[in-house]
Amino acid sequence: LAPLANPIHREGPVVLLILDGYGIGKNEAKENPIVAANPVVINELVHQAKEHHLYTRLKAHGPAVGLPSESDMGNSEVGHNAFGCGQIYSQGTKLVDESFASGVIFRTPQWHQVVAETAAHNGTLHMFGLLSDGNIHSHMNQIFKLLDGAVESGIHKIRMHVLLDGRDVSPTSGLVYINQLEEKLAKLREHNVDARIATGGGRMYVTMDRYGSDWKMVQRGWELMVHGVVMPEDVTSEYSGYFRSATEAIELGRRLWPAKQDQYNPPFVVVDEAGQPIGRMQDGDAVINWNFRGDRAVQITQTFTAPDAEFTHFARGAMPRLTYAGLLEYDTEVHIPRLFLVPPPEIHHTMGQYLCASGVTSYAVAETHKYGHVTFFWNGNKSGCIDEHLEQYDCVESLPNAQTESHPEMKAPEVTDKLVEAIRSGRFRFVRCNLANPDMVGHTGNFQSCVRAVQCMNQCVERVAREVEARGGILIITADHGNVEIKDNKGSKTSHTCAPVDFAVRDFAYHGEYTLLPEGQPTADADGLGAGLSNVAATVMNMLGFEAPAVYRKSLYVPAH
Numbered sequence: 118l119a120p121l122a123n124p125i126h127r128e129g130p131v132v133l134l135i136l137d138g139y140g141i142g143k144n145e146a147k148e149n150p151i152v153a154a155n156p157v158v159i160n161e162l163v164h165q166a167k168e169h170h171l172y173t174r175l176k177a178h179g180p181a182v183g184l185p186s187e188s189d190m191g192n193s194e195v196g197h198n199a200f201g202c203g204q205i206y207s208q209g210t211k212l213v214d215e216s217f218a219s220g221v222i223f224r225t226p227q228w229h230q231v232v233a234e235t236a237a238h239n240g241t242l243h244m245f246g247l248l249s250d251g252n253i254h255s256h257m258n259q260i261f262k263l264l265d266g267a268v269e270s271g272i273h274k275i276r277m278h279v280l281l282d283g284r285d286v287s288p289t290s291g292l293v294y295i296n297q298l299e300e301k302l303a304k305l306r307e308h309n310v311d312a313r314i315a316t317g318g319g320r321m322y323v324t325m326d327r328y329g330s331d332w333k334m335v336q337r338g339w340e341l342m343v344h345g346v347v348m349p350e351d352v353t354s355e356y357s358g359y360f361r362s363a364t365e366a367i368e369l370g371r372r373l374w375p376a377k378q379d380q381y382n383p384p385f386v387v388v389d390e391a392g393q394p395i396g397r398m399q400d401g402d403a404v405i406n407w408n409f410r411g412d413r414a415v416q417i418t419q420t421f422t423a424p425d426a427e428f429t430h431f432a433r434g435a436m437p438r439l440t441y442a443g444l445l446e447y448d449t450e451v452h453i454p455r456l457f458l459v460p461p462p463e464i465h466h467t468m469g470q471y472l473c474a475s476g477v478t479s480y481a482v483a484e485t486h487k488y489g490h491v492t493f494f495w496n497g498n499k500s501g502c503i504d505e506h507l508e509q510y511d512c513v514e515s516l517p518n519a520q521t522e523s524h525p526e527m528k529a530p531e532v533t534d535k536l537v538e539a540i541r542s543g544r545f546r547f548v549r550c551n552l553a554n555p556d557m558v559g560h561t562g563n564f565q566s567c568v569r570a571v572q573c574m575n576q577c578v579e580r581v582a583r584e585v586e587a588r589g590g591i592l593i594i595t596a597d598h599g600n601v602e603i604k605d606n607k608g609s610k611t612s613h614t615c616a617p618v619d620f621a622v623r624d625f626a627y628h629g630e631y632t633l634l635p636e637g638q639p640t641a642d643a644d645g646l647g648a649g650l651s652n653v654a655a656t657v658m659n660m661l662g663f664e665a666p667a668v669y670r671k672s673l674y675v676p677a678h
């Protein structure tokens with residue numbers, strides 16, 4: 118990195134604090150937990166930043182973060198990718214859409230391998246993943262296209278293993294998607310394809326764990342899909358776990374536990390008239406994971422593909438010989454899985470690479486739920502430090518998922534302890550931290566829990582600000598996407614939003630040396646997209662005293678003359 122012509126010199130570090138899922142909403146205490154919580158420290162910080170022209174709003178959804186359309190809400194994967202690489206890459210879902218549009222996906226050797234293996238053993242094609250059109254981990258349209266492609270390739274027996282969403286879409290919309298899928302499968306059956314839903318369960322209870330926080334979830338999914346077994350803990354005298362259809366299972370669950378959201382839906386197995394599971398996996402079958410996003414696909418993929426000697430998380434039982442493919446490659450470093458249908462974005466020139474090459478020290482911290490976000494996604498989907506001599510990454514172990522609603526402070530105080538300690542140590546010039554609460558608690562939909570989460574954020578920000586001030590550094594408050602800023606008292610809003618986010622700078626040694634490009638003003642980027650998360654990397658580099666790389670989207674830092 119080249120030095121900036123007139124760099125600012127600060128004693129302390131540049132600290133970027135990402136309040137995950139803290140979007141800009143309406144100024145309405147009834148619908149906005151942020152307004153209801155009245156986080157005075159954060160509000161004052163934003164107010165001051167505005168006064169000094171050190172504030173702007175950033176786009177955090179749609180094309181500004183590499184998603185197909187303006188109606189695509191932001192998410193942490195694409196958001197942290199954009200922060201960390203300073204550029205906009207077409208993200209997984211867009212690449213998948215393009216591959217379907219061109220037909221390339223069905224011409225790949227990988228696709229032919231899946232089809233050929235299934236045919237050679239007269240096997241079944243199993244497909245599983247998140248069943249919704251949330252477009253964060255998966256999309257219904259893509260699932261239907263995979264089904265059509267499979268049938269066109271001559272597959273005649275298909276079993277679907279579905280994970281109900283309710284987290285990227287409305288919390289009890291599961292049956293809408295089940296109905297759409299059943300309709301589609303019925304059409305396929307008219308054409309002599311034996312296609313059925315075989316198993317299912319809620320995504321936050323079955324299969325889709327991330328960052329190793331709860332392998333039990335993965336085990337439940339494995340038992341369901343592979344062995345056709347609902348684990349004993351999920352069976353009661355009223356809920357047998359075995360049903361003649363997905364709809365029957367879900368309707369019973371709704372009657373028994375009316376307050377349960379889809380994301381926690383109990384697992385179920387669909388059985389035939391003899392009570393036998395219709396979709397147990399057998400030698401010679403093939404399996405496609407239709408999720409494109411990696412974080413919650415890695416563990417189940419490892420469970421399918423890791424050799425016995427390497428798999429220690431639970432006893433998998435009898436292992437059928439299966440061909441397993443991901444819609445995308447979920448980890449491009451360790452190559453999980455080996456077989457995938459669409460190549461993922463290849464992110465180059467990350468900020469971490471540049472900073473390390475220039476000898477800049479940095480620190481990253483988050484709790485388990487978001488640890489990979491602020492490290493792996495931040496570094497362009499690469500795990501681990503780029504340079505251990507210059508970087509330190511810390512993870513604070515999260516509470517179990519089920520406690521997020523009742524403990525909305527989560528591990529934020531402990532993450533803040535680490536963060537404050539890192540700032541105080543004086544060892545790091547660039548410090549980044551993700552506080553998970555506004556997002557994770559936002560996903561519960563519980564208004565009061567969200568208010569408490571925001572109040573907790575306020576206390577954390579106060580402690581961080583005090584420390585940055587003591588060190589004479591710069592504190593930046595921002596977010597990766599919206600979520601917590603719109604809720605209601607019915608708990609009917611659990612998903613992310615398309616809201617913009619704050620980018621507020623509190624420079625404790627500020628003497629008017631620079632300002633930020635004002636809100637709404639076009640950036641110097643040729644694409645005309647306006648200021649978004651991908652403009653942050655160049656901005657931070659300028660604050661650290663460097664010119665931003667030419668490939669980056671433009672800095673929002675405006676030197677005073």
Ligand code: 3PG
Nearest residue numbers: 192193194253284285556
């Ligand atoms: C999840 O995986 O929890 C949600 O689908 C997306 O949340 P995130 O993008 O904030 O991680």
Ligand code: CO
Nearest residue numbers: 138556557613
């Ligand atoms: Co989220």
